[in-house]
Amino acid sequence: MYAAETKNLTKYYGKSRGIVDVNLRLAEGEIFGFIGPNGAGKTTTIRLLLNLIFPTSGSASIFGLDCVEKSTEIKRQVGYLPGEVNYYGDMRVRDLLEYSGRFYAGDCSRRGRELAAAFDLNLDARIEDLSLGNKKKLGIVQALLHSPRLLILDEPTTGLDPLIQRRFFDVLLEENKKGVTIFFSSHVLNEVQRLCHRVGIIKEGRILRVDDIETIRAQQFKKVSVTFKAPSQEFAVGLKGVRDLVRENGTYRFLFGGDMDPLVKELAKRNVENLWIEEPTLEEVFMHYYEKE
Template sequence: MKNVIEIDHLTKTYGKARGITNISFNVEEGEIFGFIGPNGAGKSTTIRTLLSLIYPTSGSAKIFGKDCIEFAPEIKKEIGYLPSEVFYYDNMKVIELLKYSASFYKKDCTKRIKELAEIMDLDLTKKIDDLSLGNKKKVGIVQGLLHEPKLIILDEPTSGLDPLMQQRFFELLEAEHKKGATVLFSSHILTEVQRLCDRVAIIKEGEIVAVEKISTLQENNYKKFKIHTKANLDADYFNLAGVSNLVVNNDTVSFLFRGNLNSVMKKISDVEIANVWIDEPDLEEIFMHYYVKEA
């Protein structure tokens, strides 16, 4: 497999604020790669360095096998970027902005603009100034994809989009992916990363904690269970392999579970329950998991 992105010991420090330290990972051609971490962990710093918006303190990164600083203009022909916060020239109409954006690439994008606008349900004749946050985001999406880039870099792309549009957007990404595009998807929402990505890099406090396949991550992951039973249960009823933090409080049981879900589900189906909650652990809990593993 060819690597589309190769990041090699990338470090960026700003005065006293935290940047990123010694980041290394590769993104292979044709994969959807997730990049997760809490706000301020260094996701945007990494992405902005890849796009040569900021320059690394040390280390380097290659995109399509070329240094991302030295060959920046050339590389960017094949990159589509959607920033987390979109804010485009206010005085322009949507179509004017998209045409301006298209004018940087030496191909005719008119047809693609129309297609994308239709999929994303975007009114091309409106002024950008008058658009809501979600609609501005759509402009950003169309702007990032109109030149059919080989590498799509998304920095928290879903904030501000309603669920229906998120769905459309994910379908769009999957379609681009099928056509052969590589996607780097940064997010702090685990579920959307889980849904789309093949592999993820987890970043915390400026350092990569793990690079894992989503499937491995899920196997290693806890699920949070909370069960309301009709009758009081034996305190040890749910005490099986993979369960931790078991708390039994009369008719309410809660615990964390890691392992084959079927074993728990069978146990649950054997008792009369009033209600059940199964939650994904939030990101903090996954990080906790990685910290425990490292310690």
């Protein structure tokens, strides 16, 4: 049994494309990163899993239960953090957590207090007065409140400061150790890398590939820019792993996917004025890596 599984899951909004033939399988206990640029279909996939919307064709299941037929049962075991957190403005933080808790069997109030404390969230604050970051924190607490077996998190880190983000990841890892499966979407590859066991990449509604994070990391390109003191110098001709080399105003730019050592040695032979080695953005990963396959 998979924690979540989709079979040729397809959603069209009228004529416009949501997702097409998405096949995903999440093993129980794994952390799965779902990445893609905005509009790729991440949120559509998540909404289909939660049955907020209905599939045009194909199917999805969570813990072996059909997402359309058994939605209520599924939700007892799922915690969901929406991309944009919206709660009842007339409530206080405490009221929302109580309200949410009452939908589940068992008493969640203690866990609510613990989580709120862990995220530094004031239980007496009015929801309408919360900042974006604090709303997100409340969203996280709310998603974890009833100790779900599967966490579905849509862009969970946007709006969180780095400190809270780290605490959040720690909590996620802790939950994961207890066996909780985590499915989270992001458009930041870096963020996903730090946490996930596997990564699925979606673009224009279709899954491009699903990989172990190790595979992705091993194949990942660096973005290199280098300026030499002697502007006329030739560079990188025949060096293995160099792609899309351009020269602009004396600066060489290229993507580098090979062994770092020969590159450094090659650079060392010249008189380097400036050197940048950066992580490519997700867009660049798509453009230069996935599309060429």
